[in-house]
Amino acid sequence: MFLLLKVSLQVFLKRKQLSGTSFREGVKLLGLLTRIRGFIEVVEAGGFSAAARKTHKSKALLSKHVHELEDELGAVLLNRTTRQLSLTEAGHAYYLRALEIIKELDDLNDTITDSSKTRRGRIKIGTSRTFADAPIGQSLIDFLSAYPEIHLDISLDDRFVDLVNEGFDLAIRITDMQDSSLIQRKLMDIRSVVVASPKLLENTFVPETPRNLKSLPCLVDRNNLNSDRWLFKDRDGSPFSVAIAGRMAANGPVITKRAAIAGIGFAKIPRFIAEEELRNGLIKTVLDDFMTDGAGLYIVYPQKRYLPAKVRMFIDYLVEWFKTYEQKGKTKTGASNL
Numbered sequence: 001m002f003l004l005l006k007v008s009l010q011v012f013l014k015r016k017q018l019s020g021t022s023f024r025e026g027v028k029l030l031g032l033l034t035r036i037r038g039f040i041e042v043v044e045a046g047g048f049s050a051a052a053r054k055t056h057k058s059k060a061l062l063s064k065h066v067h068e069l070e071d072e073l074g075a076v077l078l079n080r081t082t083r084q085l086s087l088t089e090a091g092h093a094y095y096l097r098a099l100e101i102i103k104e105l106d107d108l109n110d111t112i113t114d115s116s117k118t119r120r121g122r123i124k125i126g127t128s129r130t131f132a133d134a135p136i137g138q139s140l141i142d143f144l145s146a147y148p149e150i151h152l153d154i155s156l157d158d159r160f161v162d163l164v165n166e167g168f169d170l171a172i173r174i175t176d177m178q179d180s181s182l183i184q185r186k187l188m189d190i191r192s193v194v195v196a197s198p199k200l201l202e203n204t205f206v207p208e209t210p211r212n213l214k215s216l217p218c219l220v221d222r223n224n225l226n227s228d229r230w231l232f233k234d235r236d237g238s239p240f241s242v243a244i245a246g247r248m249a250a251n252g253p254v255i256t257k258r259a260a261i262a263g264i265g266f267a268k269i270p271r272f273i274a275e276e277e278l279r280n281g282l283i284k285t286v287l288d289d290f291m292t293d294g295a296g297l298y299i300v301y302p303q304k305r306y307l308p309a310k311v312r313m314f315i316d317y318l319v320e321w322f323k324t325y326e327q328k329g330k331t332k333t334g335a336s337n338l
Helices: 002-018 023-045 048-055 059-073 089-116 129-133 135-146 198-203 210-215 253-261 275-279 309-333
Strands: 078-080 085-087 121-127 150-156 170-175 182-189 192-196 218-221 229-233 239-243 248-250 266-270 284-286 296-302
Touching (some): 023 048, 023 059, 085 089, 121 309, 129 135, 129 170, 129 253, 135 150, 135 309, 182 309, 198 284, 210 229, 296 309
Parallel strands (some): 218 266
Antiparallel strands (some): 078 085, 170 296, 182 296, 192 266, 192 284, 229 239
C-alpha cells in the first residue's frame, strides 16, 4: 500500500509538471491523502473529539476518514472504547509509515515554495524543560517575535525524543554524545559547576578537592549519565570520577538547584541555569579548577532530502542568537561564563 502511494505521488507530481493529470486521478489521490492526514490527526490528538477541537474539523468527518481508510486497507487501525482509543498493531505500523510519507510530501512542498521566499508554517520542536525554563529559552520567544507567520509546536520532555517516528522537525539537546544518524549544529558549550549555599559551606567546609565530596551531602540529578558519580579532571588534566550520595535524587537540574539554595547539599548543574542565583549570592561555586569540559547545546535534525525553508531559517536564527548571547556573556565577565 505504501509503495503504491509513494509511486502514485511521484507519478502525480511528474505528470503535473509535464502534461497535467486527469481530474479523477487527482481527486482520488488527494482523497487518500486527506484520509491519511485525518488518521494522523486523530492519533496525535489521542482521540476523535480532541482532534476535532485541535483541527477545527467535525468529529464525524474525522471518523469518516478513518473508517474509509480502514475499509480500503481491509484492516482495523484503531481500537475504540468508550474511554480510550489506541492503535492496533497494524495501525501502529501504518501510522509510522504514513507520518513519514506525509512529512516528506510537506517538506517537498515547503522546499518548492521556498522560491517565493515563503516564511510561514509550523515547526515541531522537542527540547528539555531545563532549556525552556532557563534564560536561553528566550531564543524561542525572540524567533516568534521576528517571524509572526511561523508557529512553534514545542514539546518539553527531558528524554531524547525519536525525531523521525514522532514527527519532530528538530530537537534542541544538551548532550556530549554524537549520533551519526542526525545532523547536528552546535549552539554553544555548556559548562557545569558544583554549587552550594553559603550556609552549607559555613556549616560543613569548602572542599579543596573533589574527593572531599565523598564525606559531604550531594544532590543527584538522574538526567545525567552515571548520575551517582561526578566526573572531574585532575590538575594534570587526567579525568577521574567521585562517588557521591545525599538526601535527594531527582531527574532535573532545576529542582536540584533549588535544593542547593536551601542548603540541602552540593549540586553539579549547568551554569546557565544558575547565573542569577550566583550573581545574587544565593549559591557559590566550588572546585572550579577541577571541572571538565562540558557538554554542548545542539540543534539536531534528521538527514533528509528536502529541508524546509522554515526549518533552515529557524536553525540559522538560533545559531546567530547564541553567538550574540555568548558574546554578551564574555563582555559582562571578561570571559565566557557559560
